[in-house]
Amino acid sequence: MAKAAKPLTELEGTTALPRAVPRGGPGVAPCGACAVRPLAICAAMPLEHLAQLAAIVTSVSLTAGQPLFLEGEPARHHFIVTGGALKIYKLLSDGRRQVTGFVFPSDFLGLANKETYAYSAEAMTRTELCRFRREKLEAMLDRFPQLERRLLAVANDELAAAQERMLLLGRKTAKERIASFLTTLGRTTSRRGESKQVVTLPMSRTDIGDYLGLSTETVSRTFTELKLAGIVRLEPKSRVRILDDRKINLLAECEDATLGL
Amino acid sequence: MAKAAKPLTELEGTTALPRAVPRGGPGVAPCGACAVRPLAICAAMPLEHLAQLAAIVTSVSLTAGQPLFLEGEPARHHFIVTGGALKIYKLLSDGRRQVTGFVFPSDFLGLANKETYAYSAEAMTRTELCRFRREKLEAMLDRFPQLERRLLAVANDELAAAQERMLLLGRKTAKERIASFLTTLGRTTSRRGESKQVVTLPMSRTDIGDYLGLSTETVSRTFTELKLAGIVRLEPKSRVRILDDRKINLLAECEDATLGL
DNA sequence: CGACGTCGTTGAGCTATGTCAAAACTGAGC
DNA sequence: GCTCAGTTTTGACATAGCTCAACGACGTCG
Numbered sequence: 001m002a003k004a005a006k007p008l009t010e011l012e013g014t015t016a017l018p019r020a021v022p023r024g025g026p027g028v029a030p031c032g033a034c035a036v037r038p039l040a041i042c043a044a045m046p047l048e049h050l051a052q053l054a055a056i057v058t059s060v061s062l063t064a065g066q067p068l069f070l071e072g073e074p075a076r077h078h079f080i081v082t083g084g085a086l087k088i089y090k091l092l093s094d095g096r097r098q099v100t101g102f103v104f105p106s107d108f109l110g111l112a113n114k115e116t117y118a119y120s121a122e123a124m125t126r127t128e129l130c131r132f133r134r135e136k137l138e139a140m141l142d143r144f145p146q147l148e149r150r151l152l153a154v155a156n157d158e159l160a161a162a163q164e165r166m167l168l169l170g171r172k173t174a175k176e177r178i179a180s181f182l183t184t185l186g187r188t189t190s191r192r193g194e195s196k197q198v199v200t201l202p203m204s205r206t207d208i209g210d211y212l213g214l215s216t217e218t219v220s221r222t223f224t225e226l227k228l229a230g231i232v233r234l235e236p237k238s239r240v241r242i243l244d245d246r247k248i249n250l251l252a253e254c255e256d257a258t259l260g261l
Numbered sequence: 262m263a264k265a266a267k268p269l270t271e272l273e274g275t276t277a278l279p280r281a282v283p284r285g286g287p288g289v290a291p292c293g294a295c296a297v298r299p300l301a302i303c304a305a306m307p308l309e310h311l312a313q314l315a316a317i318v319t320s321v322s323l324t325a326g327q328p329l330f331l332e333g334e335p336a337r338h339h340f341i342v343t344g345g346a347l348k349i350y351k352l353l354s355d356g357r358r359q360v361t362g363f364v365f366p367s368d369f370l371g372l373a374n375k376e377t378y379a380y381s382a383e384a385m386t387r388t389e390l391c392r393f394r395r396e397k398l399e400a401m402l403d404r405f406p407q408l409e410r411r412l413l414a415v416a417n418d419e420l421a422a423a424q425e426r427m428l429l430l431g432r433k434t435a436k437e438r439i440a441s442f443l444t445t446l447g448r449t450t451s452r453r454g455e456s457k458q459v460v461t462l463p464m465s466r467t468d469i470g471d472y473l474g475l476s477t478e479t480v481s482r483t484f485t486e487l488k489l490a491g492i493v494r495l496e497p498k499s500r501v502r503i504l505d506d507r508k509i510n511l512l513a514e515c516e517d518a519t520l521g522l
Numbered sequence: 523c524g525a526c527g528t529c530g531t532t533g534a535g536c537t538a539t540g541t542c543a544a545a546a547c548t549g550a551g552c
Numbered sequence: 553g554c555t556c557a558g559t560t561t562t563g564a565c566a567t568a569g570c571t572c573a574a575c576g577a578c579g580t581c582g
Contacts, residue, residue: 090428092514098428112420119424141410148409149402155416159373162423163380167351167359169430170474174539205560213431215540220561236548253353435569466530476570481531497578 030054039106039192040080044150052143056136062086062123068109071120078110078137084127085202088119089210099211102185102203105192110134111155124202169213172253177212178222179251182232182240197245201238291315300367300453301341305411313404317397323347323384329370332381339371339398345388346463349380350471360472363446363464366453371395372416385463430474433514438473439483440512443493443501458506462499 031054037043045053059082062068068079071090086103100119103109109129112118132140141148168180182199190196201208209219223240226232231248233241242248292315298304306314320343323329329340332351342364349370350360361380364370370390373379393401402409425445429438443460451457462469470480484501487493492509494502503509 090424092428092432096432098424098431100424100427111417112424114417114421118421142406145403145406145409148406148413152409152413152416155413155420156372156375158420159416159423160375160379162420162427163351163359163361163373165427166361166423166430167353169427170359170471171353171357210431216560217541217562218539224561477530478532478571479569485531
């Protein structure tokens with residue numbers, strides 16, 4: 001849980017506090033050398049104008065558990081994650097929580113927001129991000145249609161993923177949810193080059209439960225079930241090794257399960 | 262349920278069948294006179310170039326129960342609904358179904374699709390749509406950045422709505438789901454000018470169940486509960502009258518419940 | 523206008539998953 | 553290596569919502 005750390009935006013807003021968090025201003029973290037650029041929307045930026053992007057970015061970093069922003073705050077920034085991992089979530093007034101997504105390096109963070117943030121975002125590990133003032137990034141979109149096109153594609157993908165999640169939340173059993181979770185996470189981490197057989201879970205059981213619409217206990221029990229069935233092995237450091245690819249994909253029941261991937 | 266009618270795209274694809282369904286080609290349904298344009302993305306089209314939009318549109322109509330397209334088919338078209346109502350849904354291999362959305366006049370239909378449709382779409386009542394070949398609409402986006410900007414805004418809104426639905430599906434009780442459903446539907450229909458107190462439900466109890474992640478029986482029971490609690494009245498012609506605005510908003514627990522609207 | 527098929531409602535019992543509580547593990551610091 | 557706080561796992565029990573089944577309402581079509 002959040003350790004009552006103040007959200008970044010508050011720390012910085014209009015106050016004159018020492019800027020503890022941003023690590024560098026324009027030019028300090030040149031986009032040209034960015035490791036996640038090929039996968040991020042920045043890849044759509046024409047190389048010769050990359051400096052314009054670098055000129056409006058601020059690099060920020062968060063420690064585990066630190067909120068980036070809270071639902072309902074004025075949405076002043078967009079972000080691109082360069083390292084670490086965050087969760088985004090919505091709360092009900094009595095504390096029930098739905099984690100609506102996990103955000104990883106190269107992901108764009110800021111869609112779905114209007115005047116205010118539509119959800120809260122909190123770092124799960126030490127996290128690095130590029131921060132853009134909204135107006136400035138949007139002006140950039142005007143100037144570089146390729147960038148806007150790319151953002152639309154990202155929104156499209158997220159929309160498709162959201163519908164997949166609705167199917168999961170509305171109609172899948174606990175076992176299917178966990179299986180889908182593992183295969184989907186495996187697919188996204190392998191997109192960034194890592195093995196698909198070993199999935200690292202930077203989030204707690206509670207977060208997984210709140211993501212899948214289950215209780216912590218059910219998540220835990222279901223992991224044990226999958227373990228006893230020989231489908232996964234639970235390894236140290238929050239790693240899960242997928243032992244039986246076919247079975248877990250069958251359980252996950254995503255259309256692409258039949259691909260046997 | 263679908264009456265085994267063939268999806269529109271099949272009926273028309275490359276075959277030489279008489280085009281029974283499209284009601285008019287370019288120019289026949291001039292965008293200038295379109296009743297939903299002010300609310301649809303077409304509103305972002307500069308008036309003086311509206312003819313270009315009209316030039317690439319085909320008007321199609323569906324009868325109740327007729328599929329527009331099926332999940333997995335090549336996604337050749339985008340649509341804008343001009344009349345009626347559709348449901349979009351995803352299926353699991355054993356027939357479990359998640360209705361991921363209802364689509365009403367002025368809504369854009371086509372986001373979230375990649376090469377193939379990410380979900381199936383089926384008319385719930387007699388429905389009229391404008392149909393655009395994907396490439397052509399996308400070429401239009403290139404030419405009219407305002408249009409693309411508008412589409413991005415739509416995607417944004419849908420993303421926010423999707424997250425709200427995840428909260429509903431993952432964490433709300435049956436009563437809260439039905440209450441949220443009614444208030445949200447009331448809000449969208451009032452956007453198109455109708456009363457907010459009387460909500461018309463063009464969809465069956467089964468559809469509502471598949472939309473909210475509940476069984477038909479639970480939907481039905483919950484409606485009766487709300488009725489007995491004096492919160493709604495069930496009227497003929499699938500209408501629901503909201504008697505106690507405050508209570509239903511409290512139940513719905515959407516952040517804006519506190520607005521008392 | 524009456525019969526039929528579909529859809530919605532109600533009832534009764536079942537089960538997957540939630541809740542509460544305690545035990546076992548894990549990792550950070552000392 | 554030991555301790556402590558937090559997390560995960562396991563257990564026992566409770567329950568919201570599901571399933572199966574019957575009944576009722578309603579619109580449609582002959």
